[in-house]
Amino acid sequence: MLSLDSQSINHLITDLPALERKRLMAECELVELVFNETLTEPGEPLEYAWFPNHSFISLTVPVDASSNLEVGLVGNEGMLGNTLVLGVTTAPLHALVQGAGQALRISVADLQQQIKHSPVLEAMLKKYLYVSVVQLSQTAACTRFHLVEARLARWLLMTRDRAESNEFRITQAFLAYMLGVRRVVLPGRPQRCTKSS
Secondary structure (H helix, E strand, O other), X not given: OOOOOHHHOOHHHHOOOHHHHHHHHHHOEEEEEXXXXXXXXXXXEOOEEEEEOOOEEEEEEEOOOOOEEEEEEXXXXXXXXXXXHHOOOEOOXXXXXEEOEEEEEEEHHHHHHHHHHOHHHHHHHHHHHHHHHHHHHHHXXXXXXXXXXXXXXXXXXXXXXXXXXXXXXXXXXXXXXXXXXXXXXXXXXXXXXXXXX
């Protein structure tokens, strides 16, 4: 079984009662997610679910042939593959590693078995799915009604929260990709963002 410092483990896992946590961790493997790695594509079968520890994942949808829009962000507060709690084994969104680092990975079959035998895990994942739907709705409203500067501020705050750091590296091209805009629309030239204390 994996033994990790509780500070470094995904919050969904650490919030489980000890028995359920031990059972779930026994089926997980520790993996290193690489920046810009694609984990899922819309409409493709899911093979795994991921619980980020020190990594975070952007959920995007295509806008047109050349651009995408980020609609969600998964860090150590959640999981990628939350639709599995509903029995849906097809990926709904494109998932792209935005912050490299460790994650716990479990096969779809093993997670479904864990859910079947743990009402506590099932209830927790359903609550997280609800939170994800609310966040997707807020993102849709923000995209429709807010100017790009406000959307950029929201994105930076969410990314800072998931990165758990006052510093992270990004490029204008990547920001434009996440915000679904042309690069020239972005204000300034943010190559390195630092939040002052």
